[in-house]
Amino acid sequence: xxxxxxxxxxxxxxxxxxxxxxxxxxxxxxxxxxxxxxxxxxxxxxxxxxxxxxxxxxxxxxxxxxxxxxxxxxxxxxxxxxxxxxxxxxxxxxxxxxxxxxxxxxxxxxxxxxxxxxxxxxxxxxxxxxxxxxxxxxxxxxxxxxxxxxxxxxxxxxxxxxxxxxxxxxxxxxxxxxxxxxxxxxxxxxxxxxxxxxxxxxxxxxxxxxxxxxxxxxxxxxxxxxxxxxxxxxxxxxxxxxxxxxxxxxxxxxxxxxxxxxxxxxxxxxxxxxxxxxxxxxxxxxxxxxxxxxxxxxxxxxxxxxxxxxxxxxxxxxxxxxxxxxxxxxxxxxxxxxxxxxxxxxxxxxxxxxxxxxxxxxxxxxxxxxxxxxxxxxxxxxxxxxxxxxxxxxxxxxxxxxxxxx
Ligand code: ASP
Ligand code: MG
Numbered sequence: 001x002x003x004x005x006x007x008x009x010x011x012x013x014x015x016x017x018x019x020x021x022x023x024x025x026x027x028x029x030x031x032x033x034x035x036x037x038x039x040x041x042x043x044x045x046x047x048x049x050x051x052x053x054x055x056x057x058x059x060x061x062x063x064x065x066x067x068x069x070x071x072x073x074x075x076x077x078x079x080x081x082x083x084x085x086x087x088x089x090x091x092x093x094x095x096x097x098x099x100x101x102x103x104x105x106x107x108x109x110x111x112x113x114x115x116x117x118x119x120x121x122x123x124x125x126x127x128x129x130x131x132x133x134x135x136x137x138x139x140x141x142x143x144x145x146x147x148x149x150x151x152x153x154x155x156x157x158x159x160x161x162x163x164x165x166x167x168x169x170x171x172x173x174x175x176x177x178x179x180x181x182x183x184x185x186x187x188x189x190x191x192x193x194x195x196x197x198x199x200x201x202x203x204x205x206x207x208x209x210x211x212x213x214x215x216x217x218x219x220x221x222x223x224x225x226x227x228x229x230x231x232x233x234x235x236x237x238x239x240x241x242x243x244x245x246x247x248x249x250x251x252x253x254x255x256x257x258x259x260x261x262x263x264x265x266x267x268x269x270x271x272x273x274x275x276x277x278x279x280x281x282x283x284x285x286x287x288x289x290x291x292x293x294x295x296x297x298x299x300x301x302x303x304x305x306x307x308x309x310x311x312x313x314x315x316x317x318x319x320x321x322x323x324x325x326x327x328x329x330x331x332x333x334x335x336x337x338x339x340x341x342x343x344x345x346x347x348x349x350x351x352x353x354x355x356x357x358x359x360x361x362x363x364x365x366x367x368x369x370x371x372x373x374x375x376x377x378x379x380x381x382x383x384x385x386x387x388x389x390x391x392x393x394x395x396x397x398x399x400x401x402x403x404x405x406x
Pocket of ligand 2: 009010151154212
């Protein structure tokens, strides 16, 4: 018998009716003669409420207690789903993170899974009992409850699928798959039947919110077959596959955008060896993740500008960190701009098809959109533009690459 891991997100367990219909989805897999482990999130909105309470009671709260609070949302949904399953004649029980356990490190509120003990769970599955597992949570060596970071239950599901050597991990969500771009921006966007892990990873980190980035990276390294599908409709979703299984792709796969970025520019830095190391070293020491970087050539070899992007939430902190280094770095000014968006064109087709970058740049130029920063990987081209042009850029690119037709 194959083991299937099903994961249901917050909107799929948002109320009791939704939970009852999730039970039927689980039954459908059982009826196909599979063993099923289900990972669930908290009801939509619950975790936000819990985070708010934790912040309100003490802005500088003890991170261990924060985790105790925010992990509780999943405790409710596992219990409810186990009962909903029993109600339709299916043997099921709930498992909290500590009961398996999901061992994590002790970085509270963004813990990493180190090991999952699936021995007990496996023997229950073998007795045809459905395991309803709380996503998002784990336990440290010292028996403190941890959470994996917001959106972390995707990672719980993939990690469990890897540990169980599952046949597939189905991520049920409120969209019916991965689209060529956000259908709210481009109604003609098309659902992809397949996408490669690498493309999915780039899409997720470029701003497509359908899967948590960390879960995709984990699925890729553990070869977990992932499927994204809707809990609201019956249709097949999008299968995330290895590149070898993909036919020679002619087209790019998708266009992602993110408005959650900020651009930081250091003006008038002395152009000498070690300057970039000092700048990015200081940012790294403050745990600020930098995404794109450009350094302009200095006209007279004496002064240069460096522009980079960070998460919008980190913009003020980045400026502060750099201001503190001013005596050392001797720059003129540091400017942060949060009114920008990152637009990314993604596809393994880039490896073999010339001209993809040219199309991107000429389309944006035709629309009069200025590019502040450009960066590329083997299968992605990203650029920062003024946020006001986000929709226009995404729509024009979607058209230019002919993505509405397969
Ligand atoms: N309930 C958690 C959150 O809202 C985990 C998840 O849904 O993935 O972040
Ligand atoms: Mg999610």
